[in-house]
Amino acid sequence: MGGAVQVVIGPAGSGKSTYCQIMQEHCATLSGSRRRNVLVVNLDPAAEAMHYDCAVDVRDLISVEDVMEELGLGPNGALIYCMEYLLQNLEWLQERMEPAGEGDMQDYWIVDCPGQIELYTHVPIMRTILDRMQHQWGFTPGCMVSVCCIDSTFCCDAQKMISGQLLALSTMIALELPHINVLTKGDLLPERDIDAVLNLQSASQLWDLEQDRTSLFAMPREMASIMTELEDYDSNNQNFNPSNNPQKTDETTQEQLKKQQKLEQRRRQRHRLTENICGLLDDYTMVSFVPLNVNDEESIDHVLITVDHAVQYGEDNEVRGVEADDDMPGVNPNDDDYDGGGDDE
Numbered sequence: 001m002g003g004a005v006q007v008v009i010g011p012a013g014s015g016k017s018t019y020c021q022i023m024q025e026h027c028a029t030l031s032g033s034r035r036r037n038v039l040v041v042n043l044d045p046a047a048e049a050m051h052y053d054c055a056v057d058v059r060d061l062i063s064v065e066d067v068m069e070e071l072g073l074g075p076n077g078a079l080i081y082c083m084e085y086l087l088q089n090l091e092w093l094q095e096r097m098e099p100a101g102e103g104d105m106q107d108y109w110i111v112d113c114p115g116q117i118e119l120y121t122h123v124p125i126m127r128t129i130l131d132r133m134q135h136q137w138g139f140t141p142g143c144m145v146s147v148c149c150i151d152s153t154f155c156c157d158a159q160k161m162i163s164g165q166l167l168a169l170s171t172m173i174a175l176e177l178p179h180i181n182v183l184t185k186g187d188l189l190p191e192r193d194i195d196a197v198l199n200l201q202s203a204s205q206l207w208d209l210e211q212d213r214t215s216l217f218a219m220p221r222e223m224a225s226i227m228t229e230l231e232d233y234d235s236n237n238q239n240f241n242p243s244n245n246p247q248k249t250d251e252t253t254q255e256q257l258k259k260q261q262k263l264e265q266r267r268r269q270r271h272r273l274t275e276n277i278c279g280l281l282d283d284y285t286m287v288s289f290v291p292l293n294v295n296d297e298e299s300i301d302h303v304l305i306t307v308d309h310a311v312q313y314g315e316d317n318e319v320r321g322v323e324a325d326d327d328m329p330g331v332n333p334n335d336d337d338y339d340g341g342g343d344d345e
């Protein structure tokens, strides 16, 4: 079949369908060696409105709505049922993903996937579908890439961002494909915030920044004073020394401080856990994003180039394109500066 396959994943509402739409529209504007025959597949049986030109729609085979109605299942059970049904009838999809390349253009598939994480991690449905596609349907080995959409408005919140990265990591592990994280909805954040995220070197750094913000701005005054008192509390002996704080000697205060100390211990444990998780994300260099602003063609093109690069799409075309480009110095045999087209010794 040749071509390339972008497998678009990410949590519900992260912008997967919008990504497919703008990629399809952008590819239609490409010329020369970058032209391609873009075919978008909807693999989400629960999809509602789609704004792209859909070449294959799983809902023509089975939909969550119909399954809920006919089998009386809830939305999650119906989704799993639909995906298992698709798996059992995968020839339906294979027939529809036969090559449809026009002229010299290669097929370029964009697959809009369901967002539910359990389809990737708890049950290996998506992995099995993509494995069969890749290894049994004649696609070029290594031509598939997972594009994980992460909502850029999450960037304002370290916890959400870290959860998003963990989700990206689990799907990356589950699918074992080359993987690109795309920071969607770039038009909704000021450029400086996007830059701040892109300049992050690691998840640990993100977490450190969050901690600074907590200590500087977000901690309520009362909590800050309790924390100071807690520092007087001898945690090893579990004894509060009232002489350190003559104004608070009654039992109620001691009880309150004990409770606060327990809470503080738990908070520190959670922080240690988060720090270790950040270390894990750092080890897998997960904190790397390609920003996407759908209102900016350059931004869209940058994402496409990054994704193409991950699957080495069009590298043969580029070579052909360069040879055919008469305007480039050194490549036209009729030019005085023709260099033979080979590498310099």
Ligand SMILES: Nc1nc2c(ncn2[C@@H]2O[C@H](COP(=O)(O)OP(=O)(O)OP(=O)(O)O)[C@@H](O)[C@H]2O)c(=O)[nH]1
Residues within 6 Å of the ligand: 010, 011, 012, 013, 014, 015, 016, 017, 018, 019, 044, 047, 114, 115, 184, 185, 186, 187, 188, 293, 294
């Ligand atoms: N401003 C802005 N809104 C966006 C962008 N991308 C998506 N949205 C909005 O975010 C919402 C969800 O976008 P979708 O593209 O449907 O997200 P999805 O991941 O396909 O959602 P599910 O199909 O529910 O998993 C919609 O209201 C979109 O209009 C974007 O780049 N900019």
